[in-house]
Amino acid sequence: MNLNALEFPRTLVRPELLHQECWLNGQWQGGDPDKRLPVINPATGAILAHVPNMGYSVTSQAIANAQSALAAWRARTGKQRSVILKRWAQLMHENADDLSNILTAEQGKPLNEASSEIAYAASFLDWFAEEAKRIDGDILQSPVSGQRLLVLRQPIGVCAAITPWNFPAAMITRKVGPALAAGCVIIVKPAEHTPLTALALAHLAYEAGVPGDVFQVVTGEPEEIGNALCESDIVRKLSFTGSTDVGRMLMAKCAPTVKKLSLELGGNAPFIVFDDADLDEAMDALMLAKFRNSGQTCICANRVFVQSGIYSALADKLIERTRALKIGDGSAEGIQQGPLIDGRAIRKIQALLEDAVSHGARIALGGHVHENGGTFFEPTIIQDLSKDMRISSEEIFGPVAALYRFDTEADVLELANASKCGLAAYLFTRDHARIWRMSEALEYGMVGVNTAAISNEVGPFGGIKHSGLGREGSKYGIDEYLETKYICMKV
Ligand code: ADP
Numbered sequence: 001m002n003l004n005a006l007e008f009p010r011t012l013v014r015p016e017l018l019h020q021e022c023w024l025n026g027q028w029q030g031g032d033p034d035k036r037l038p039v040i041n042p043a044t045g046a047i048l049a050h051v052p053n054m055g056y057s058v059t060s061q062a063i064a065n066a067q068s069a070l071a072a073w074r075a076r077t078g079k080q081r082s083v084i085l086k087r088w089a090q091l092m093h094e095n096a097d098d099l100s101n102i103l104t105a106e107q108g109k110p111l112n113e114a115s116s117e118i119a120y121a122a123s124f125l126d127w128f129a130e131e132a133k134r135i136d137g138d139i140l141q142s143p144v145s146g147q148r149l150l151v152l153r154q155p156i157g158v159c160a161a162i163t164p165w166n167f168p169a170a171m172i173t174r175k176v177g178p179a180l181a182a183g184c185v186i187i188v189k190p191a192e193h194t195p196l197t198a199l200a201l202a203h204l205a206y207e208a209g210v211p212g213d214v215f216q217v218v219t220g221e222p223e224e225i226g227n228a229l230c231e232s233d234i235v236r237k238l239s240f241t242g243s244t245d246v247g248r249m250l251m252a253k254c255a256p257t258v259k260k261l262s263l264e265l266g267g268n269a270p271f272i273v274f275d276d277a278d279l280d281e282a283m284d285a286l287m288l289a290k291f292r293n294s295g296q297t298c299i300c301a302n303r304v305f306v307q308s309g310i311y312s313a314l315a316d317k318l319i320e321r322t323r324a325l326k327i328g329d330g331s332a333e334g335i336q337q338g339p340l341i342d343g344r345a346i347r348k349i350q351a352l353l354e355d356a357v358s359h360g361a362r363i364a365l366g367g368h369v370h371e372n373g374g375t376f377f378e379p380t381i382i383q384d385l386s387k388d389m390r391i392s393s394e395e396i397f398g399p400v401a402a403l404y405r406f407d408t409e410a411d412v413l414e415l416a417n418a419s420k421c422g423l424a425a426y427l428f429t430r431d432h433a434r435i436w437r438m439s440e441a442l443e444y445g446m447v448g449v450n451t452a453a454i455s456n457e458v459g460p461f462g463g464i465k466h467s468g469l470g471r472e473g474s475k476y477g478i479d480e481y482l483e484t485k486y487i488c489m490k491v
Helices: 056-075 078-094 096-107 111-132 170-182 195-208 222-231 244-254 279-295 308-323 343-358 409-417 432-441 477-481
Strands: 022-024 027-029 036-040 047-052 138-140 147-155 158-162 185-189 215-217 235-241 260-264 269-273 301-307 362-365 380-383 400-406 424-428 446-449 482-490
Touching: 022 056, 022 195, 047 195, 056 147, 056 158, 056 185, 056 215, 056 222, 078 096, 078 111, 078 170, 078 195, 096 111, 096 195, 111 170, 111 477, 158 170, 158 222, 170 185, 170 195, 170 235, 170 477, 185 222, 195 215, 222 235, 222 244, 235 244, 235 477, 244 260, 269 279, 269 409, 279 301, 279 308, 279 400, 279 424, 301 308, 301 409, 308 362, 308 380, 308 400, 343 362, 343 380, 343 400, 400 409, 409 432, 424 432, 432 446, 477 482
Parallel strands: 158 185, 158 235, 185 215, 235 260, 269 301, 269 424, 301 400, 380 400, 424 446
Antiparallel strands: 022 027, 022 215, 036 047, 138 147, 147 482, 362 380
16 A cells, blocks of 8 residues: 655655555555554644554564564575675665655654665664674683683574664664674564654565565554563563663563663763864854754753853854754755654653743743744753753753853763763863863763764764663674573583
8 A cells, every 4th residue: 555645745756665554474464444543744744644553462473473584584694694784775775865755754854864864774784784794703712621612693583673753764774784684583663653764664675685574563552562572582682762761661571581672762961062172163063963853862962061261152153053044844955953753842842941941041042832833843042051950851852952151171070970861972172181081981871072973883872871771883783682602512
């Protein structure tokens, strides 16, 4: 069942990439026609499509399909799996315009950001296609004569992934790429806001040669699908990206079956600018780290700490550049900021701003729903903040730059580390001794030094403390889908 292309803001070259069914066991399955879920374009409020509202039993069936698929997939050589992953990446590049259009339509980000995401998403398939060929074991020296100690690295088995709406393509390939490379099979539950990108990826995966039961996509009721995945003893690994609250709950639900977990959860990134920083470089990075994806990324600058000597100059420039941002439907040319994902996101930002203002903060720019209405929000700058305001400890997840003034390195380090989260931090200074001191002392999984462009397939992405467990991408990412087996052999 293909969608009427007219419902989409832009015509697709290959309308067959749009699916309104789940991809299960190599078939498109529609589920109960009376229980379908709408997919909304956040820029217009229009219904783009409906997807099945699957639940516990269909998910259990998908798990059984995956279990049957495992033996054949893990028996393929790393090189064979690599060829398929490379082909899938290639198909993503060839269909990048259609994928970007689908992504923008259901998620809202500007088209240029969507196409960057598609390239970023494909890079994980390419990267892990290479890693598939390098899953090597080891032979250890025995402390006892007459023995050989061998280490094998084997696929963990049936995996599950629950993914968010802010990067509907990349958060899938960053999990599915290493899983398939390792010889695992995987079931993905995409976010309810953005299932169409996931289903288009499944279409291309199948075209590339990924068997239909090796990578399946189930849409529907998050809690029921989540329960089926967490409670199953067949599923040996869950990889989740999303909020800390849901991650914590899934972790508890996986405890009875002692599943291996990767959790990429919320952040509260400090963005620290010292007096000696290159102001223009810091400004470019701040615009990216704050307003990319309308501020809806887990590594967004949540607290912007600026040293006193440069504070006014930075604030003035930030106001000037933020005021110039072009807001609108992400599918139109030249738009720099699209809508937020839904009304709940708007209400969260409003509540944080109200709380801050009632405690003495000052809004220097924006602060309201944008004149476009709907879920568009004005890019906002708020100043005179203090650490006891909600905005200082909660993830904003929206286009609000929160500015704090600081005096000394010791002060800002204490403020930056006073968070339960520990995902990304940013640091701007020309002093190399300080770069080392601060990078080592910041309690974060990732530190951007004089840059905010830290996400790529080569670096290990992940956080510490309440920001989660495990690392994605990089040469370390494949370990999340492998078990280590030790063989002690008498010779
Ligand atoms: P956000 O608040 O940004 O939407 P969530 O953590 O709620 O972040 O969502 C991330 C993913 O977790 C989505 O795929 C969502 O459907 C899923 N999710 C939310 N609640 C549950 C749940 N109770 N069980 C399983 N998955 C869930």
